[in-house]
Amino acid sequence: MIAKNTLTLMSLWLYFILFGITYGQRNIIIKVGSEPFNLNSNYLINGVDSIRIDLFKFYIGNQRGDYQLVDASDVDTYQLPFDDKFLIIGMDSVTNTSGKLDGVFDPLLGMYWAWNTGYIQLKIKGNCYSQGFNSSFDYHIGGYQVPYLTYKVVKVQSNNAPLTIDLKHFFSVLPIYSTPKIMLPGPIAQEIFYNFTSSFK
Amino acid sequence: MMRWFIFLLIGIPLISLMFVPIDGLFYRPEKWPKPIYNFRDNPLTFEGYTLGRTLFYDPILSKDSTISCSSCHLQFTAFAHVDHPTSHGINSRAGKRNAPGLMNLAWYPNFHWDGGVLSLNGQAINPLTHPDEMGETLEGVLVKLNRNEAYKSEFKKVFGTERITTSHLLKALAQFTVSLVSANSKYDSVMRKESSFNEQEQRGYSLFLKHCNQCHTAPLFTNFEFKANGIGPNALINDSGRRVITGKASDAYLFRIPTLRNIEYSFPYMHDGRITKLKDVIHHYANSSNWVYPISKELKLKNNSLSPEDQKDLIKFLKTLTDKEFLFNPSFGYRLK
The missing domain is CATH 1.10.760.10 (Cytochrome c-like domain)
Known part of the structure; x- marks a missing residue:
């Protein structure tokens, strides 16, 4: 069985070398300041509070309509199957509503609003400890209707470098105490989305 | 000359057969606007329609196998829910809204009383997963269907794959519901x-x-x-x-x-x-x-x-x-x- 897989891989490689077709890839590195980001780890924010993330998923795509659902619980998803210089965080209205519903768009993945059609672009859930108090938060961030769009094109610094995301500032400005829960598009969701996109370096 | 004659003799009936609608399958009534449903994304087949029809009437889709789509959408009342002001689901739970009749859905730009659902394919997720309706999860439905040999072979006939996915389930259901054309009053x-x-x-x-x-x-x-x-x-x-x-x-x-x-x-x-x-x-x-x-x-x-x-x-x-x-x-x- 292993031999068969190896053979398939080798023949694929041969195919790529012979025909010069390579599917570009780009790795994502997620950090919090100088530390690597992991689920269920504590990070110091604003000097005094400590934040811990239980769930972290977001969509990233390119201008040709390819998308990847990056999920912090599965590091394999940190490897994007495309290497475009311009990447898209969020989705336009066509992608949101075209009813593809398979692959990375499968509603099974928990990123689909069935009753108000559209995809959740960023899902983040966790806790914040501040002066002995524990506050939980849960954000489902999305929206494609004017004015509360969640869509941004980001430019990657260089062609070969991995895409680095630094969540330190994003964590420090989450409205954990004023709005601990968001399940709908709207102005605060949009603000959280844009703070998230500014994490892309 | 003879060859042309044979060609016409066989060809004309064959070609005209292609335009005879299969009973029950979607058709566009004369002088009606162009349908909005994207048939290219989900090409109608008799097998797909039949599979959707079987699913529509099967309570396997609900959490405790008590409620099917047809529990609230009865054909004899234009697929609405007679005598029930609002829909009802598993464990006799009542919903908030009147289950609407299902007909001519290919022309709808959006669905539900509030228009929140923008594709017929995605619509079925709502009744499937709503706690006051079928109360199931997509994972749960797919596990049940993938365990069922009869469904597995029917899905394979329509979509050509071994494993039933979310989009297969939704597209099969849509092939049936989009075919509910009422235009002969x-x-x-x-x-x-x-x-x-x-x-x-x-x-x-x-x-x-x-x-x-x-x-x-x-x-x-x-x-x-x-x-x-x-x-x-x-x-x-x-x-x-x-x-x-x-x-x-x-x-x-x-x-x-x-x-x-x-x-x-x-x-x-x-x-x-x-x-x-x-x-x-x-x-x-x-x-x-x-x-x-x-x-x-x-x-x-x-x-x-x-x-x-x-x-x-x-x-x-x-x-x-x-x-x-x-x-x-x-x-x-x-x-x-």
Whole structure:
């Protein structure tokens, strides 16, 4: 069985070398300041509070309509199957509503609003400890209707470098105490989305 | 020469066979607008339609295998839920809204009383997963279907794959629901000049064109917009309608203008099913003193001068929208396995 897989891989490689077709890839590195980001780890924010993330998923795509659902619980998803210089965080209205519903768009993945059609672009859930108090938060961030769009094109610094995301500032400005829960598009969701996109370096 | 003759002899019947609609499958009635549903994304086949039909009638889709789509969408009442003001689900839980009739869905730009659902394919996720309806999860349904050898082989015939996925399930269901075309009522035959209205129906039709057609626009008998019809918010059910979707204050208590096709059979009426009799619905529209805010301008502008006689005539016309062929078409009914 292993031999068969190896053979398939080798023949694929041969195919790529012979025909010069390579599917570009780009790795994502997620950090919090100088530390690597992991689920269920504590990070110091604003000097005094400590934040811990239980769930972290977001969509990233390119201008040709390819998308990847990056999920912090599965590091394999940190490897994007495309290497475009311009990447898209969020989705336009066509992608949101075209009813593809398979692959990375499968509603099974928990990123689909069935009753108000559209995809959740960023899902983040966790806790914040501040002066002995524990506050939980849960954000489902999305929206494609004017004015509360969640869509941004980001430019990657260089062609070969991995895409680095630094969540330190994003964590420090989450409205954990004023709005601990968001399940709908709207102005605060949009603000959280844009703070998230500014994490892309 | 002989060869051409044989070609024509075999070819013409073969080609004409391609245009004979398979009983039950979707068709576009003459002079109707272009359907909105994306058939290229989900090409209709008889196998796909049949699979969707089997699923529609199978309670396997609900959490405890007690409720199927057809529990709230019965064919003989135009796939609405007779005698139940709002839909009901597993463990006798009641929903918030009146299960609407299912017909001519290929022409709908969006679905539900609030228009929140933008594709027919994605619609079925809502009743499947709502705790007050089928209460299941997509994971749960797919596990059950993938364990069922009969379903596995049917899905394989339609989609060519071993494993049943979310989009296979939704597309199969949509192949059936998109095929529920109702376009053969007496009204339709009059429009095709195959029969004619009697005097009372004709008077009702003139009243309809004057008072109702602006919102319940023929041939689909809805313009798909969201309006407030003056019945006022339901004090027992907290439901602000279209506002839930758009977040706009001006959309509060607006609900979809429903189709009037098969209206005789799809009682009870209104988004929360609060009116049981068609004559009471007409009475509501004909008496502005009954109206409660909000009231959309289309209704406000009416001079609602419908005499009791007018109201009777109008009902006679509305009954010409009953399509018995649709209501009793065996191709839409429960499929014996």
